[in-house]
Amino acid sequence: MFEIISLKNGLENVDGFFFDGVNSGFKKEGNDLGFIRSDEPFNISAVFTTNKFAAAPIKHFKKYPPNFKSNFILLNSKNANAMTGEQGVADIDELFSSLATKIKLVNPIMSSTGVIGYRLNKEKIIAGFDKFNFACRNSNAVATAIMTTDSFKKELAFKVELEDGKSFNIAAICKGAGMINPALATMLCYILTDAKIPKDDADELLKEAVEQSFNTVSVDGDTSTNDTVMLLSSQKAAYEKTAFKTALDMITKQFALMLVRDGEGSSKVVCFEVSGAKTQAQAKKAAKALSNSPLVKTAIFGEDPNWGRIASTIGASGVECFEESLVIKYDDVLVYDKFNPELDKEREEKAHKIMQKDSFKISCDLGMGSAKFSAYGCDLSYEYVKINADYRS
Amino acid sequence: MFEIISLKNGLENVDGFFFDGVNSGFKKEGNDLGFIRSDEPFNISAVFTTNKFAAAPIKHFKKYPPNFKSNFILLNSKNANAMTGEQGVADIDELFSSLATKIKLVNPIMSSTGVIGYRLNKEKIIAGFDKFNFACRNSNAVATAIMTTDSFKKELAFKVELEDGKSFNIAAICKGAGMINPALATMLCYILTDAKIPKDDADELLKEAVEQSFNTVSVDGDTSTNDTVMLLSSQKAAYEKTAFKTALDMITKQFALMLVRDGEGSSKVVCFEVSGAKTQAQAKKAAKALSNSPLVKTAIFGEDPNWGRIASTIGASGVECFEESLVIKYDDVLVYDKFNPELDKEREEKAHKIMQKDSFKISCDLGMGSAKFSAYGCDLSYEYVKINADYRS
Numbered sequence: 001m002f003e004i005i006s007l008k009n010g011l012e013n014v015d016g017f018f019f020d021g022v023n024s025g026f027k028k029e030g031n032d033l034g035f036i037r038s039d040e041p042f043n044i045s046a047v048f049t050t051n052k053f054a055a056a057p058i059k060h061f062k063k064y065p066p067n068f069k070s071n072f073i074l075l076n077s078k079n080a081n082a083m084t085g086e087q088g089v090a091d092i093d094e095l096f097s098s099l100a101t102k103i104k105l106v107n108p109i110m111s112s113t114g115v116i117g118y119r120l121n122k123e124k125i126i127a128g129f130d131k132f133n134f135a136c137r138n139s140n141a142v143a144t145a146i147m148t149t150d151s152f153k154k155e156l157a158f159k160v161e162l163e164d165g166k167s168f169n170i171a172a173i174c175k176g177a178g179m180i181n182p183a184l185a186t187m188l189c190y191i192l193t194d195a196k197i198p199k200d201d202a203d204e205l206l207k208e209a210v211e212q213s214f215n216t217v218s219v220d221g222d223t224s225t226n227d228t229v230m231l232l233s234s235q236k237a238a239y240e241k242t243a244f245k246t247a248l249d250m251i252t253k254q255f256a257l258m259l260v261r262d263g264e265g266s267s268k269v270v271c272f273e274v275s276g277a278k279t280q281a282q283a284k285k286a287a288k289a290l291s292n293s294p295l296v297k298t299a300i301f302g303e304d305p306n307w308g309r310i311a312s313t314i315g316a317s318g319v320e321c322f323e324e325s326l327v328i329k330y331d332d333v334l335v336y337d338k339f340n341p342e343l344d345k346e347r348e349e350k351a352h353k354i355m356q357k358d359s360f361k362i363s364c365d366l367g368m369g370s371a372k373f374s375a376y377g378c379d380l381s382y383e384y385v386k387i388n389a390d391y392r393s
Numbered sequence: 394m395f396e397i398i399s400l401k402n403g404l405e406n407v408d409g410f411f412f413d414g415v416n417s418g419f420k421k422e423g424n425d426l427g428f429i430r431s432d433e434p435f436n437i438s439a440v441f442t443t444n445k446f447a448a449a450p451i452k453h454f455k456k457y458p459p460n461f462k463s464n465f466i467l468l469n470s471k472n473a474n475a476m477t478g479e480q481g482v483a484d485i486d487e488l489f490s491s492l493a494t495k496i497k498l499v500n501p502i503m504s505s506t507g508v509i510g511y512r513l514n515k516e517k518i519i520a521g522f523d524k525f526n527f528a529c530r531n532s533n534a535v536a537t538a539i540m541t542t543d544s545f546k547k548e549l550a551f552k553v554e555l556e557d558g559k560s561f562n563i564a565a566i567c568k569g570a571g572m573i574n575p576a577l578a579t580m581l582c583y584i585l586t587d588a589k590i591p592k593d594d595a596d597e598l599l600k601e602a603v604e605q606s607f608n609t610v611s612v613d614g615d616t617s618t619n620d621t622v623m624l625l626s627s628q629k630a631a632y633e634k635t636a637f638k639t640a641l642d643m644i645t646k647q648f649a650l651m652l653v654r655d656g657e658g659s660s661k662v663v664c665f666e667v668s669g670a671k672t673q674a675q676a677k678k679a680a681k682a683l684s685n686s687p688l689v690k691t692a693i694f695g696e697d698p699n700w701g702r703i704a705s706t707i708g709a710s711g712v713e714c715f716e717e718s719l720v721i722k723y724d725d726v727l728v729y730d731k732f733n734p735e736l737d738k739e740r741e742e743k744a745h746k747i748m749q750k751d752s753f754k755i756s757c758d759l760g761m762g763s764a765k766f767s768a769y770g771c772d773l774s775y776e777y778v779k780i781n782a783d784y785r786s
Contacts (some may be wrong), residue, residue: 050709051705052707052711052712053716080704081703082704083701085735115699116700116701116702116705117699117729118702118736123532161469225708235558294780298777299781302781308508311509311618312445315444315445336510341510341512342512343510380778382775384691385691385775385777386775389692
């Protein structure tokens with residue numbers, strides 16, 4: 001048995017790491033450059049975007065040998081350093097050459113988020129290095145440095161108390177907002193722990209956690225070039241696999257929901273639960289189709305219980321299904337089954353009420369088998385169009 | 394050799410058919426019920442939606458034996474008669490029982506478009522029958538009867554003059570607007586001809602024409618339950634396969650572009666041309682991904698030459714590609730290749746100017762092979778959100 005206790009603040013709760021964020025002139029106000037580092041190199045497990053045009057920082061990371069340890073992650077927003085070719089990777093090495101005159105670096109890593117297609121402004125970034133306080137432990141400073149169109153900062157921290165009286169801490173920061181997608185939600189996420197977690201466990205548990213959290217959410221179905229989730233461990237505290245898995249899943253699931261909640265222009269979080277599918281893959285396909293359909297998303301924005309769009313999207317998704325076995329509910333209100341094909345005024349009014357809530361569930365039982373998948377999505381609003389039509393200006 | 398001459402008006406140009414449209418009280422104003430009929434039964438080739446929840450009229454059609462002839466198509470808007478089960482099909486039979494008291498019917502067909510999930514109001518429709526003039530040849534009346542959120546009526550007509558002095562005519566009506574999709578653009582389209590086209594040719598040429606026209610366009614990536622394209626031939630005039638194919642392709646391609654032009658809230662038509670792909674399937678996958686990406690569509694709405702979203706969408710689409718071999722152009726303006734990774738002010742300004750046009754081309758050469766596909770799409774505007782958030786009210 002173990003106990004998980006929620007902690008205040010963020011990364012400060014994990015000993016052995018230092019972090020800071022500064023303004024280096026890319027954002028008009030607020031931090032845009034940050035770091036996470038430790039004196040002793042930390043273990044790293046990472047999951048990256050499936051986008052074929054992975055950004056330069058990801059290519060740079062992949063040049064290191066398997067199971068390498070690092071002592072420094074450099075983070076920036078406003079420029080993704082994507083589609084910048086070999087020069088984009090060389091730019092990172094140049095930055096680290098400069099940074100190495102200030103602090104000892106072991107296999108340093110960079111992560112970037114922002115606009116695609118521009119080289120980094122190295123001069124500005126190097127000037128920013130002068131503002132870094134390498135002894136700083138300010139989680140807020142680094143969490144805000146990676147924000148782009150995020151409307152709120154995303155930090156979580158837990159203490160996990162094990163049966164034997166020992167414990168470990170786990171804390172994380174995350175950014176999201178746009179390009180939230182089917183393959184890995186567009187985002188950066190850094191999870192720090194002092195737990196003595198073996199590398200194999202870290203790789204396995206991180207992969208599982210991402211699949212059950214970030215990979216279930218969608219804001220717009222677009223997969224970014226920069227998605228990155230990293231788990232860093234200082235190996236200084238206790239460890240127990242089940243307890244660690246539980247805490248890690250809690251963090252990634254909470255962040256995943258925060259990403260949808262903070263999806264560009266999003267005003268509602270909707271869980272699309274598809275059950276009764278023949279296979280898990282089909283359940284996922286149908287659930288993701290629902291969370292990505294513009295017609296479903298606009299109906300949610302309009303709070304219109306137009307379940308026909310739900311049915312049509314499932315029918316178009318390519319999964320095995322029959323009109324006769326389909327059942328659709330909004331929370332606990334039945335809106336369609338073969339015995340109640342038409343939505344009467346009373347149920348329509350109830351479903352409309354449910355849609356006025358901040359978050360609710362649309363569940364579809366295909367009646368074909370026993371596989372199930374829940375995807376999380378949001379509405380498509382005027383604000384989404386506004387944010388994305390004006391993004392670079 | 395043959396010559397194709399554009400004709401004024403619509404279906405009136407094809408002898409042997411009658412058509413009318415009336416208001417039966419579903420729309421506040423304008424026609425909502427119509428028919429296309431002939432005295433002698435006509436040949437029919439049809440292509441339907443790939444949506445698994447095909448609407449009742451499509452199920453009703455499929456009950457007839459292969460190669461059946463019909464003499465009557467009943468058309469209505471405002472109600473899709475989809476997700477209405479066996480009753481939805483039975484309703485169609487009931488309508489035809491009533492209609493048969495007014496005019497002789499041979500294997501009558503129905504097509505519907507509108508909201509999903511409600512039974513047809515048979516009383517109103519039957520009352521509407523009284524307004525039909527079965528001797529009428531008013532193409533405008535029937536073309537407007539199938540319109541839903543369409544902002545303009547879609548009619549085309551051509552005379553095809555063959556070498557031997559003989560000729561045939563071909564004319565068509567079409568409706569589109571929302572749920573325009575990857576598998577078969579959401580739409581109804583009726584193509585009438587007096588050509589003596591063999592049934593096998595008609596089936597083959599219609600399938601090819603749809604694949605190269607409607608299946609290349611997308612407004613929102615949603616596949617409707619009611620998509621229907623029909624080719625009706627009275628067999629009274631001349632026929633020559635190449636000439637017919639040319640005219641048929643012209644009609645379907647022009648309609649496909651009209652659907653995008655009239656896409657809900659659309660202000661621009663964009664051709665997404667993907668070339669240099671390893672296979673045709675990959676070219677199509679990448680081109681369709683571009684035409685369906687919310688981030689690409691909002692950038693087009695904002696007239697922002699943010700080619701990074703184009704690259705990111707291709708990278709996420711799952712096709713084989715490398716950053717080093719990719720070339721992106723907006724019309725003839727190069728915005729990205731490995732030698733020009735960064736968009737300078739001059740080219741950015743040129744690309745921005747191109748995006749201010751009503752229609753333009755975004756071409757992506759993957760540099761991996763020789764396969765090519767062009768998909769047509771539109772921007773994602775406030776108006777799209779408005780139309781679809783308010784659709785049923």
